[in-house]
Amino acid sequence: MRYELYYWPEIQGRGEFIRLALEEAGADYLDVARGRSGTDKLIRLMGRGEAPPFAPPFLKAGKLLIGQTANILLYLGEREGLAPANAAGRLWTHQLQLTMADFLVEIHDTHHPIGSSFYHEDQKPESKRRAAGFLQSRAPKFLGYFERVLAANRSGLLVGRRVTYADLSLFQIVEGLRYAFPKAMRRLEKKHPRLVALHDRVAARPRIAAYLASPRRIPFNEMGIFRQYPELDK
Amino acid sequence: MRYELYYWPEIQGRGEFIRLALEEAGADYLDVARGRSGTDKLIRLMGRGEAPPFAPPFLKAGKLLIGQTANILLYLGEREGLAPANAAGRLWTHQLQLTMADFLVEIHDTHHPIGSSFYHEDQKPESKRRAAGFLQSRAPKFLGYFERVLAANRSGLLVGRRVTYADLSLFQIVEGLRYAFPKAMRRLEKKHPRLVALHDRVAARPRIAAYLASPRRIPFNEMGIFRQYPELDK
Numbered sequence: 016m017r018y019e020l021y022y023w024p025e026i027q028g029r030g031e032f033i034r035l036a037l038e039e040a041g042a043d044y045l046d047v048a049r050g051r052s053g054t055d056k057l058i059r060l061m062g063r064g065e066a067p068p069f070a071p072p073f074l075k076a077g078k079l080l081i082g083q084t085a086n087i088l089l090y091l092g093e094r095e096g097l098a099p100a101n102a103a104g105r106l107w108t109h110q111l112q113l114t115m116a117d118f119l120v121e122i123h124d125t126h127h128p129i130g131s132s133f134y135h136e137d138q139k140p141e142s143k144r145r146a147a148g149f150l151q152s153r154a155p156k157f158l159g160y161f162e163r164v165l166a167a168n169r170s171g172l173l174v175g176r177r178v179t180y181a182d183l184s185l186f187q188i189v190e191g192l193r194y195a196f197p198k199a200m201r202r203l204e205k206k207h208p209r210l211v212a213l214h215d216r217v218a219a220r221p222r223i224a225a226y227l228a229s230p231r232r233i234p235f236n237e238m239g240i241f242r243q244y245p246e247l248d249k
Numbered sequence: 250m251r252y253e254l255y256y257w258p259e260i261q262g263r264g265e266f267i268r269l270a271l272e273e274a275g276a277d278y279l280d281v282a283r284g285r286s287g288t289d290k291l292i293r294l295m296g297r298g299e300a301p302p303f304a305p306p307f308l309k310a311g312k313l314l315i316g317q318t319a320n321i322l323l324y325l326g327e328r329e330g331l332a333p334a335n336a337a338g339r340l341w342t343h344q345l346q347l348t349m350a351d352f353l354v355e356i357h358d359t360h361h362p363i364g365s366s367f368y369h370e371d372q373k374p375e376s377k378r379r380a381a382g383f384l385q386s387r388a389p390k391f392l393g394y395f396e397r398v399l400a401a402n403r404s405g406l407l408v409g410r411r412v413t414y415a416d417l418s419l420f421q422i423v424e425g426l427r428y429a430f431p432k433a434m435r436r437l438e439k440k441h442p443r444l445v446a447l448h449d450r451v452a453a454r455p456r457i458a459a460y461l462a463s464p465r466r467i468p469f470n471e472m473g474i475f476r477q478y479p480e481l482d483k
Contacts, residue, residue: 064401066341069348069394081340083347085319090340106315106324107300113317114303120354121364128362129375130355132382141363141375148366160303167298 018044019075021057026239027191027232029084029119030072035183036088038226040095046231085112088180097180108174111164111181115188118157122188122195123240125149125247135244146247150199154192158207161185165209171216178220185210186217191241196248252278253309255291260473261425261466263318263353264306269417270322272460274329280465319346322414331414342408345398345415349422352391356425357474359383359481369478380481384433388426392441395419399443405450412454419444420451425475430482 018037022030024046037044048057048071060080061068068082074090081087089109092098098108128145129138161173170176173185189210193200204211217223226232235241252271256264258280271278282291282305294314295302302316308324315321323343326332332342362379363372395407404410407419423444427434438445451457460466469475 066344067394067397067401068344069351069391079337079340081344083344086340086344086347089343103313106313106320109323110300110302110315110317110320113320116350117303117354120351124358124364128364129379130358130362130382130387132386133378145363148364152366153364157303160301163301167301 016043016077018042019047020044020072021047021060021075022072023057024049024053025233025236027187027235027241028072028239031187031233032084032180032184033072033074033087033091034231035187035223035226036091036095036097036180038231039178039180039183039220039222040091040097041222042091042095085109085116088112088184092180097178097183099175099177099179104174108179108181111161111173112184114157114160115181115184118188119240121149121153121157122191125195126242126244135242139246142244142247147249150196150249154196154199154203155206158203158210162207162209165213171209171212173213178217182213182217183223186214186223189214190218191235194235195241195243197243198248250277250311252276253281254278254306255281255294255309256306257291258283258287259467259470261421261469261475262306262473265421265467266318266414266418267306267308267321267325268465269421269457269460270325270329270331270414272465273412273414273417273454273456274325274331275456276325276329319343319350322346322418326414331412331417333409333411333413338408342413342415345395345407346418348391348394349415349418352422353474355383355387355391356422356429359429360476360478369476373480376478376481381483384430384483388430388433388437389440392437392444396441396443399447405443405446407447412451416447416451417457420448420457423448424452425469428469429475429477431477432482 020033022028048054057071063080066080072084072087073080073082074087081090092108093105098105125146126135126142127138128141135142164173172178173181254267256262281287291305300314306318306321307314307316308321315324326342327339332339359380360369360376361372362375369376398407406412407415
């Protein structure tokens with residue numbers, strides 16, 4: 016079966032967590048919106064009757080249309096061997112992914128504290144304040160949590176001894192934070208050596224390395240979740 | 250098996266979505282933190298070794314310790330018959346729950362746009378701006394989405410023909426929005442009759458009605474997700 020991924024074609028965004036899982040699995044997939052008339056196709060499918068997704072990304076897998084990043088990963092994890100086979104391990108992997116989803120909202124909101132109804136340019140002073148609190152207390156809290164999980168598991172991975180989608184997602188978060196907050200991350204990484212090691216280990220996996228070096232990997236930019244606004248990086 | 254729910258004892262918050270599911274299922278559960286030395290027990294369990302939760306709520310179910318609201322509901326949905334038995338139906342129910350989780354973050358952030366590192370009192374002008382954008386565009390977008398899902402399903406419920414945890418959660422969101430934004434909701438409810446009907450249907454279910462009338466239901470207050478700040482309700 017060929018999966019169809021539907022996501023905005025210009026950004027990594029939340030779609031990137033799905034792309035990384037599909038790439039690591041060596042799955043056959045089409046990144047629909049990056050093809051001809053792709054965005055039209057995406058918008059058309061969002062209006063679909065019975066089970067419409069609220070927003071991209073969503074994944075077409077045969078007759079299934081699955082929305083919500085963490086939900087898509089829950090499905091792919093089981094189907095593509097990117098999560099433990101037992102129920103407890105699957106729930107724990109998903110729990111970690113949902114905690115990353117919470118973290119991502121807070122990362123995004125450093126440049127959009129007043130909400131996505133307004134441009135970043137219309138909320139710059141508020142962004143500075145929110146980013147300061149984020150770097151001061153929230154980012155260390157989340158990063159410290161994942162460092163603690165890695166320390167407890169001892170395989171160098173988040174769950175068990177095989178790579179899961181949660182590891183891929185944590186790689187992407189480290190990568191994105193380095194792009195958005197290079198100064199702060201130099202400081203923070205010193206306290207989170209296991210996180211850095213996990214990042215490097217994922218980056219070195221053959222399929223991930225090939226993907227990152229390919230044109231399929233969209234570069235970071237100032238339209239996605241992770242944005243490089245130097246005034247927010249203290 | 251007796252479930253143990255761990256959540257802050259003074260608020261409905263995210264724990265309420267779990268309470269509603271346990272109550273509707275008629276499950277045997279203990280709301281641990283509301284008992285003697287309960288908050289100490291909660292904090293102690295958060296420090297647990299192998300699979301620590303990032304934050305409450307979390308649920309102890311035998312040997313399992315499950316965190317993240319939507320993840321707990323995924324588990325309870327399957328175990329307590331509050332989700333369809335087939336995989337496609339379970340994923341769709343979970344997808345709706347995750348969209349509600351996104352909505353909840355935006356509801357919370359109307360009073361905390363600069364982040365939870367600061368008191369609401371230190372972000373009042375920003376809250377006004379964020380709440381205005383929320384009521385103007387985000388709340389109608391989310392409510393309109395769920396109205397559309399209800400219209401497509403035609404049973405009056407979100408998924409299939411039996412009550413799921415997603416229905417209970419949507420009831421709670423309507424209830425909370427009425428508390429936080431009574432004026433705006435009077436206006437918005439007119440455009441979302443199916444949502445109002447679902448709310449009433451859930452409220453009338455015998456176990457839910459008994460729960461809402463009991464001291465187990467904590468009243469809304471200004472420490473939870475839904476807060477009544479009249480200056481934000483335009």
